[in-house]
Amino acid sequence: MAKKLMKGSEAIPEAAIQAGCRFFFGYPITPQNDIPEYMSARLPKVGGCFLQAESEVAAINMVYGAAAAGARVMTSSSSPGVSLKQEGISYIAGAELPCVICNMMRGGPGLGSIQPSQGDYFQATKGGGHGDYHLIVLAPSSVQEAVDLMHTAFDLADIYRTPVMLLADGIIGQMMEPVEFHEHEKRELPDKPWAVTGYDPNGTKPRAIVNSLYIEVDELQEMNDRLQARYKEIQEKEVMVEKYNTEGAEVIICAYGTVARICKSAIALCAEKGVKVGLVRPITLWPFPEKELVEVMAQPSVKRELTVEISAGQMHEDVRLAINGSKPTDFYGKPGSYTPTAEEIAEYILKTREA
């Protein structure tokens, strides 16, 4: 199939539809409005339903409902809107339902800015709402990867009965790149006997009840144990990471999303000065590619690690936990919405090398 030049926030909803998503519930917020706009035009044509809810809270609860009925459903928003959805996301995690949530991060806290940011890493990877749960968090660094990850997102959601978040920044949404919508390797998907699809008193299927309330301590424990066992399996099986130029590198950068691509340009600038820098780019932020990072860091050539983020160093905490003091680590970046340039990152690497 020929490549198409598409904006991230149009390619993402198209990929979702091709992955079988037929329901979208959302509420407008910059910089992701092209996603609901695209869905509103396309979904009715493929027999789906687009609904602009009265608020983010309503939208995520509609997602909860459609997911409970066994549908492939998604919502999208940007940082402040995703904060509003957290209660619903916790309920969906507790009710063990699959859905996809897209967060086009913008600067925060509060209403912040509408420029790109990576300040929602903690919220996305550590749960976000109340209770002991995780989302699978996927972080694309190109429009093509966002398209490919949409398929992965819906499959993982179904396989593990968990909400999956596509965590991108405004750049991925606004940028146009060539994309190809190719066939995706189909994973084996479980049936959804738990789905509430109407009860037949004469049928053989037991009554399905979707709920996240477990009043009895033992029952709640059982549900939590189930979740934790699932998270362990996800950590073992579903880690995705890109290693770039890591062999024989002196410095290893850890960065994700668009920032990782800026780092690749910085790596080229460092190479011009004869300094070999590599990149470990987590594609799954949760599960975090701990083992892969540790392996790269263990190379004798590697002297230190540098995490680069548009945040105060949120992912850097996971990097530090992974490296666990075995080698020095450092952080470069600012909270808010300042996107560092390749030149700045390269300059920092070269400067700290001399120091």
Added chain:
Amino acid sequence: MLWTNIFAGFGGQGVLLIGQLLAYAGMYEGKNVSWLPSYGPEMRGGTANCSVVVSDDPIASPCINMANCVIAMNRPSLDKFEQNVLPGGKLFINSSIIDKKATRTDIDVYYVPCNEIADKLNNPKVGNMAMLGAYLEATKAVDSKSVLDALLYKLGEKKAHLIPLNEQAIELGKESVRDQIK
């Protein structure tokens, strides 16, 4: 081959469009491309710019700080982005409305009378295409045939009659810089 470009001007001059046409054309020619607009609380008449990368190799960063080429369609864009041209790079200035010369001496500078070319064609809207023509002549980044294919895709069959006009603007833009190319 790697072209990193910043197209800048005020809203309505069509800088985002010519950036997109370059990206489409590059894609048609099998190259890697990216197009990233500046976005924010923008308004008509305000400033607009986009970063466009055309490359044989996979594109690392789509965010361009230092560019091979800067296209300045108005004075504020020149003031802002002249410093962002890589040494040895190219700077294109819309000389119809920018009364200032470039101050850099380590780059190639091209003066393109975009608005005059558009006036000559009796259509004020094609000044951007004249600039794109100048860019194509000086860089040979993509073929103008690919640009016209891209334009046809953007315009659609209903507006296909506008292609010859745009082609003329590209041609006159090319001519305007021919004797400026070293």
